[in-house]
Amino acid sequence: MKRIFSLIAVGVALMLLDGQAFAHAFLDHAVPGVGTTVAGSPVELELTFTEDIVPAFSGVHVATEGGAAIAAGKAVPGPANTLHVRLAHALKPGTYVVTWHVVSVDTHHTQGSYKFTIAP
């Protein structure tokens, strides 16, 4: 048993010694939310990731469900692993597809997409 507790202590010590997480960054939450329906057009999109990201190698693209690109600004980094994308115009009611790609600080690349809907 002593051996087991010693190994547990080593594991816990390792966790405490290195306080920064470096792993694949996945989307933690977004505004408007993934798969949600909102009442009116947002002014900007906000995407928050599970890990620290490198903004220079990260980006966000918005399109209609049919694939037509929506004019939007460049993804701007915010605090807490967040990217902000300002929309050029108010969006009409309908479903939109947000495609993102990010690189976490350990250089792992992740990408994905999600939909949100603006109610009529």
Next chain:
Amino acid sequence: MIRYFHRALAATALLLATSPLYAHTIVGNRVFPATLTIDDPGVNDELALPTFSYLQSANPDGSLGPVSYSLGWEYAKTITPDFGLSIGSDGYTWQRNPKAEGWSNIETEAKFAFFQDPAHEFIMSAAVSAEIGNTGSSQSASLPSDPFSTITPKFFIGRGFGDVSADWVRPFAVTGEVDYSIPTVTINSDGSYNPTVLTYGASLQYSLLYENSFVHQLPDVFNRLIPAFEGIFSTPVANLGPADPDDFSTRDTTGVVGPSLYYIGQYFEIGVMAQIPINRASGSHVGALAVLDIFLDDVAPTSLGKPLFSAPLSPLAHY
């Protein structure tokens, strides 16, 4: 009764001997958790400590058999991004009815992920493990370890369904494992046989982690959970020895199935499972499995948690 005890012990040992190594794997956007009944299909830098198992055996006459609690461990190290080594053990087992305790043998494994398709969240791996005889408790202990070694070739597969168009299907994933365990000693000094065993298992997972990121945003309390249903089965296939009409058949398939739940944290995973014996030879009541799995690639990414040999990753490279 002693004979029943030995048979029940053998059945329990068979289940414990096929217990998995533990790790988590990321292929494309899919996180395959370190499942409890079978190993996940990838190679990793991780420390499973502790693993916990509780199982109550039955005797052939229906009476209560040995009740076992064990605490195990496993350390996995990547040598290259696709090749890893691991060492571990089922650890220490406390048994009641009758009372006994002892250390299990040490197990080592070499594993190679020979195919990965991130776009389709698909991975296949192969491994060879060796349980090294006489590295646990001695033969004079109340619960001795096997005095012989066992060599086991293994095959693993994992597939996530994130590429499917139907949103309700995308959070699902399946994993599977097939092992063929070959003891290096076929007949023991007391005349009993050590069978060659085919072990096979699978998991069906529904990733709330995946659903939250790609399909539908979930409340924080749910978005790091992966519920699953899994099972593992062992069938002796050769060197079975003579049948005993008063005992469990040496040809019986044993196994457990049950629901499980995994929490994926920043640095660790916690998994719990209710293991339901598939027949009386496998156990008499619902048991439990649990694991705390520490992600060394996240805890110490620049030292202990990275492959010994790998080309530096480019920021634009896909994994």
